[in-house]
Amino acid sequence: xxxxxxxxxxxxxxxxxxxxxxxxxxxxxxxxxxxxxxxxxxxxxxxxxxxxxxxxxxxxxxxxxxxxxxxxxxxxxxxxxxxxxxxxxxxxxxxxxxxxxxxxxxxxxxxxxxxxxxxxxxxxxxxxxxxxxxxxxxxxxxxxxxxxxxxxxxxxxxxxxxxxxxxxxxxxxxxxxxxxxxxxxxxxxxxxxxxxxxxxxxxxxxxxxxxxxxxxxxxxxxxxxxxxx
Amino acid sequence: xxxxxxxxxxxxxxxxxxxxxxxxxxxxxxxxxxxxxxxxxxxxxxxxxxxxxxxxxxxxxxxxxxxxxxxxxxxxxxxxxxxxxxxxxxxxxxxxxxxxxxxxxxxxxxxxxxxxxxxxxxxxxxxxxxxxxxxxxxxxxxxxxxxxxxxxxxxxxxxxxxxxxxxxxxxxxxxxxxxxxxxxxxxxxxxxxxxxxxxxxxxxxxxxxxxxxxxxxxxxxxxxxxxxx
Numbered sequence: 001x002x003x004x005x006x007x008x009x010x011x012x013x014x015x016x017x018x019x020x021x022x023x024x025x026x027x028x029x030x031x032x033x034x035x036x037x038x039x040x041x042x043x044x045x046x047x048x049x050x051x052x053x054x055x056x057x058x059x060x061x062x063x064x065x066x067x068x069x070x071x072x073x074x075x076x077x078x079x080x081x082x083x084x085x086x087x088x089x090x091x092x093x094x095x096x097x098x099x100x101x102x103x104x105x106x107x108x109x110x111x112x113x114x115x116x117x118x119x120x121x122x123x124x125x126x127x128x129x130x131x132x133x134x135x136x137x138x139x140x141x142x143x144x145x146x147x148x149x150x151x152x153x154x155x156x157x158x159x160x161x162x163x164x165x166x167x168x169x170x171x172x173x174x175x176x177x178x179x180x181x182x183x184x185x186x187x188x189x190x191x192x193x194x195x196x197x198x199x200x201x202x203x204x205x206x207x208x209x210x211x212x213x214x215x216x217x218x219x220x221x222x223x224x225x226x227x228x229x
Numbered sequence: 230x231x232x233x234x235x236x237x238x239x240x241x242x243x244x245x246x247x248x249x250x251x252x253x254x255x256x257x258x259x260x261x262x263x264x265x266x267x268x269x270x271x272x273x274x275x276x277x278x279x280x281x282x283x284x285x286x287x288x289x290x291x292x293x294x295x296x297x298x299x300x301x302x303x304x305x306x307x308x309x310x311x312x313x314x315x316x317x318x319x320x321x322x323x324x325x326x327x328x329x330x331x332x333x334x335x336x337x338x339x340x341x342x343x344x345x346x347x348x349x350x351x352x353x354x355x356x357x358x359x360x361x362x363x364x365x366x367x368x369x370x371x372x373x374x375x376x377x378x379x380x381x382x383x384x385x386x387x388x389x390x391x392x393x394x395x396x397x398x399x400x401x402x403x404x405x406x407x408x409x410x411x412x413x414x415x416x417x418x419x420x421x422x423x424x425x426x427x428x429x430x431x432x433x434x435x436x437x438x439x440x441x442x443x444x445x446x447x448x449x450x451x452x453x454x455x456x457x458x
Binding site: 050051061062064065066067068069070072073076077090091093094095097098100101102104105108109146149150 | 279280290291293294295296297298299301302305306319320322323324326327329330331333334337338375378379
């Protein structure tokens with residue numbers, strides 16, 4: 001049964017899905033949806049995801065969107081995905097759901113809104129919004145602080161004290177990687193105080209390379225272009 | 230193993246947890262956390278949930294927060310919970326995760342932010358914020374429209390075309406019930422155009438009564454008090 005992944009490599013949840021597939025030898029057809037051309041709002045794409053957001057997948061009869069739901073589905077439906085990505089143990093799974101749910105209203109909201117309003121809007125020809133960026137920065141800083149002091153436990157290299165990465169490590173680290181789109185000083189100002197977070201990002205990259213860096217190529221390229229301007 | 234549920238009945242995700250337990254004969258001790266007194270930010274409560282939000286549970290060694298994660302855990306850990314609440318079928322479960330994830334950044338964000346900034350802030354002695362309320366209203370209206378036209382399918386009385394309620398019906402309907410805290414005209418103005426949504430709210434209440442109304446007593450009481458003022 002063919003798997004199609006609709007996304008854009010500059011979209012952090014799109015990357016998470018594609019990295020997950022590549023790291024787990026899940027074959028898929030990548031269908032690029034160009035956000036800068038508004039393809040995610042086209043009638044053709046809305047047939048796949050009526051809400052008009054990437055990523056989305058088609059697998060057999062199933063059309064699915066929301067990246068966490070997709071990651072859980074892929075980890076459950078494809079044989080051979082190692083347990084550490086989405087543990088079967090009820091307590092481990094419950095805590096994983098907790099961090100994934102927390103992500104939505106905290107790190108996702110802070111990071112995505114900050115990057116968009118302080119930098120990325122200009123790429124789409126829209127005005128920057130310093131007030132919205134300032135509000136989002138508070139949420140982002142608070143979220144990084146919660147990761148540093150709570151979600152990263154001393155017992156392991158990954159979230160929730162695990163010794164191997166889960167879909168939550170992948171999702172949250174892909175989110176933080178969007179900060180590469182900021183001016184370098186701004187990125188360092190924000191991430192600088194969070195030493196455990198920085199080490200965890202490195203641990204996650206190292207555990208999921210070469211696929212992690214391969215799928216981040218478009219982001220690194222856009223980052224370099226923006227920083228030259 | 231004793232289950233403790235920390236929450237407040239005026240908090241919509243707290244109600245969802247307690248209704249779920251009562252409807253499924255899961256015994257629990259309700260520990261009231263008075264939000265108006267800031268008890269959710271107390272050192273004692275932060276021992277249970279460092280993020281300082283309700284609801285949270287303790288079950289044996291497990292401390293857990295984020296209401297969707299809690300609902301999934303309870304549906305999985307307690308024997309005798311009927312399959313319709315959290316289907317074992319991978320495709321049904323994937324779609325359920327999709328609507329639960331969508332809830333965070335859409336209906337939850339719109340409804341909770343609108344109710345708080347247009348009405349509830351005053352209850353906590355804080356100023357109302359008409360600009361934030363206006364932004365949130367757009368998100369709320371768009372979310373209701375997506376439920377009406379997409380998540381409610383014609384094949385069944387509940388979300389995703391199901392014939393019996395899931396944890397998503399419970400969570401999302403509890404969210405919309407917060408609109409009872411608005412002035413009645415305002416509530417009717419917002420919900421009025423969405424006939425399928427209104428019918429679905431009734432279907433969900435009817436399917437989960439008397440527990441649904443029992444746990445909404447505090448909300449109905451606060452609503453009546455606010456509307457008299």
